[in-house]
Amino acid sequence: MTSRATTGKTYPSIRRAVQRVDLDRDTWAGPSLLILSYDTVGAGVIETELLDFGLVFEGSPFFSYGVELQPGHVLVANDFPLVTAGVKQWKTTEVEADSQATLFYLGAHLWISIEAKTAYKLRFRLSFEGITMRNVEYIRGLNG
Amino acid sequence: MANDGAVRRIGRSLRQADMRQELDRGQWATLDKIDYDIVVEGRGEAEAGPFWFGRAFDTPPFFTFSAVARGANTGIATQITVGVAEWLQDEQDMYVGAMLWFIFDACWEPFPTGMIISEDFENHNKAYLGGPDGNELIGLGRLGNSTPENPFTVILAWPSRPLNTIERIAVFEPGTSIFKLIRRGDLSPYKVMQDPTPSRLEDFEVKRSYWSLSDVAPAGGLWHLRQVQQPVSGPAVFSLGAIDVGTVSPCGYDLEGDAWFTLPLIRVAPGMTVKMRANAKVNDTYDQISYQFRFGVDFLDEKGVLIGSSGLGMSTRNGQTVGLTSLFTSYSKYEAIWHLIPYGGFDEATEVNWPANNNDIRYVQLRAGVGWNPVSNLYPYPELIFDVDDIEVELLGPAQSVSAPVFDVALNFGGQMLQGYSSVHPLRSYEAPLKVLLS
Numbered sequence: 001m002t003s004r005a006t007t008g009k010t011y012p013s014i015r016r017a018v019q020r021v022d023l024d025r026d027t028w029a030g031p032s033l034l035i036l037s038y039d040t041v042g043a044g045v046i047e048t049e050l051l052d053f054g055l056v057f058e059g060s061p062f063f064s065y066g067v068e069l070q071p072g073h074v075l076v077a078n079d080f081p082l083v084t085a086g087v088k089q090w091k092t093t094e095v096e097a098d099s100q101a102t103l104f105y106l107g108a109h110l111w112i113s114i115e116a117k118t119a120y121k122l123r124f125r126l127s128f129e130g131i132t133m134r135n136v137e138y139i140r141g142l143n144g
Numbered sequence: 145m146a147n148d149g150a151v152r153r154i155g156r157s158l159r160q161a162d163m164r165q166e167l168d169r170g171q172w173a174t175l176d177k178i179d180y181d182i183v184v185e186g187r188g189e190a191e192a193g194p195f196w197f198g199r200a201f202d203t204p205p206f207f208t209f210s211a212v213a214r215g216a217n218t219g220i221a222t223q224i225t226v227g228v229a230e231w232l233q234d235e236q237d238m239y240v241g242a243m244l245w246f247i248f249d250a251c252w253e254p255f256p257t258g259m260i261i262s263e264d265f266e267n268h269n270k271a272y273l274g275g276p277d278g279n280e281l282i283g284l285g286r287l288g289n290s291t292p293e294n295p296f297t298v299i300l301a302w303p304s305r306p307l308n309t310i311e312r313i314a315v316f317e318p319g320t321s322i323f324k325l326i327r328r329g330d331l332s333p334y335k336v337m338q339d340p341t342p343s344r345l346e347d348f349e350v351k352r353s354y355w356s357l358s359d360v361a362p363a364g365g366l367w368h369l370r371q372v373q374q375p376v377s378g379p380a381v382f383s384l385g386a387i388d389v390g391t392v393s394p395c396g397y398d399l400e401g402d403a404w405f406t407l408p409l410i411r412v413a414p415g416m417t418v419k420m421r422a423n424a425k426v427n428d429t430y431d432q433i434s435y436q437f438r439f440g441v442d443f444l445d446e447k448g449v450l451i452g453s454s455g456l457g458m459s460t461r462n463g464q465t466v467g468l469t470s471l472f473t474s475y476s477k478y479e480a481i482w483h484l485i486p487y488g489g490f491d492e493a494t495e496v497n498w499p500a501n502n503n504d505i506r507y508v509q510l511r512a513g514v515g516w517n518p519v520s521n522l523y524p525y526p527e528l529i530f531d532v533d534d535i536e537v538e539l540l541g542p543a544q545s546v547s548a549p550v551f552d553v554a555l556n557f558g559g560q561m562l563q564g565y566s567s568v569h570p571l572r573s574y575e576a577p578l579k580v581l582l583s
Binding site: 033035064065066067068069071074075077078080081082083084115122125127 | 206
């Protein structure tokens with residue numbers, strides 16, 4: 001009996017805690033999809049400048065890319081472009097090695113490889129998907 | 145108070161307008177996507193479409209794709225790109241379809257794609273180049289002719305015993321000042337880069353003299369040649385260009401010996417005829433060395449396991465006495481032919497160790513070699529500088545035996561999709577090619 005009574009008192013507080021976590025999650029973080037365009041001319045391998053997300057991802061976002069010819073350009077037979085892209089380096093918050101603080105992801109340097117003899121004008125559409133923080137002013141290390 | 149009331153009213157109507165706008169946005173455009181599942185067959189490139197969405201996006205949607213190889217073709221294709229060649233818009237400038245380009249660049253490598261495990265070659269260089277750990281360097285070459293406009297990529301390869309496969313491949317990309325050390329089987333194409341770094345190459349010119357070549361045959365190195373990645377399902381002739389296979393020092397190790405240099409792995413089928421032609425040149429620093437130019441071939445099964453080999457030798461001798469330090473040049477055209485006759489062995493091969501069932505052969509790895517037999521113990525050690533130029537490989541039928549790679553490809557277009565738009569502006573129905581054939 002004693003045990004049951006104690007358990008019964010705990011349920012509302014668990015529910016409140018769960019609600020608070022849900023509320024915090026909605027308030028403080030949520031799923032985001034960021035798509036950036038990046039235009040290239042020619043072929044070769046490049047490393048992009050820092051692409052600043054303007055968002056704060058909690059954890060490294062999922063990266064994917066698409067590619068399209070820029071308007072007005074056509075494919076040349078036997079020389080369709082082969083392209084690949086990937087993340088060379090993330091820009092993150094600086095966290096001391098022994099710190100337990102969460103690492104936030106703020107931007108990325110990408111590598112892009114274009115194989116073709118034709119100087120195609122391509123438009124890469126770079127997608128970053130993940131959980132972003134809403135109230136970044138409270139995150140230590142982000143604002144100077 | 146009156147002012148306060150007006151402000152409140154204005155504020156309320158602004159809020160209502162905002163809410164209505166959000167409601168409209170929610171009703172008329174939502175984040176949505178369109179998927180297509182198609183089949184792509186073959187190697188090469190193709191433009192395909194139109195892929196009609198049957199719906200409309202108000203801005204270009206985000207396009208992605210994924211490809212999964214079917215069955216035994218897994219691992220054949222090394223690079224795949226699908227891109228948007230053109231967006232198709234209606235009279236309202238909405239995005240209602242797309243033309244796509246496909247390019248699947250494949251090679252004949254049966255091993256799974258690996259990963260780059262180190263970009264710091266300098267340390268490995270000292271460890272492996274003729275090092276004491278048994279990892280002799282067995283191949284060094286360059287792609288094409290080296291000119292300022294077309295510098296070459298150097299590829300080094302080490303054997304892995306006893307499987308006769310490649311343990312490591314190092315690719316030197318001039319201009320990058322790094323060697324990429326690659327795990328077995330990674331055949332990602334390497335672009336011929338500009339701005340070579342001659343000093344690095346000279347280093348290897350010197351060190352090549354110290355290779356141990358007493359134990360290299362028949363372990364295989366592997367050349368990755370971007371320009372020979374083409375279908376070989378039918379009769380095909382392709383040129384491998386010139387390959388400087390390097391210098392060998394026959395003395396200092398064994399007075400007799402041979403060295404083999406491996407050429408690209410080629411996917412074949414039972415019944416196929418493989419012809420190999422090349423110009424071979426041997427410069428030796430003495431006139432007393434008998435040497436023999438050789439062609440060889442290793443036969444591998446579907447999993448890349450060595451199941452047999454064949455060699456074809458053509459003896460020659462310099463025949464002149466020109467002094468101890470003079471170079472003598474022999475430059476001849478050679479041809480070797482292997483008929484991969486099902487259940488019947490091979491024609492025109494002088495040394496054969498073929499598998500019991502030739503139908504198991506799925507890959508051949510051609511080799512060019514030189515053997516020597518000095519007549520006396522010479523000092524300083526002679527060198528054979530061995531070059532092979534104008535290598536051509538001809539593959540003759542049967543066309544039906546080599547299946548083209550088949551991939552299941554998922555195409556995805558995602559973005560702000562207009563809702564109810566098609567009822568106002570008739571759109572084409574949702575339709576797309578079911579299969580794309582590459583060539």
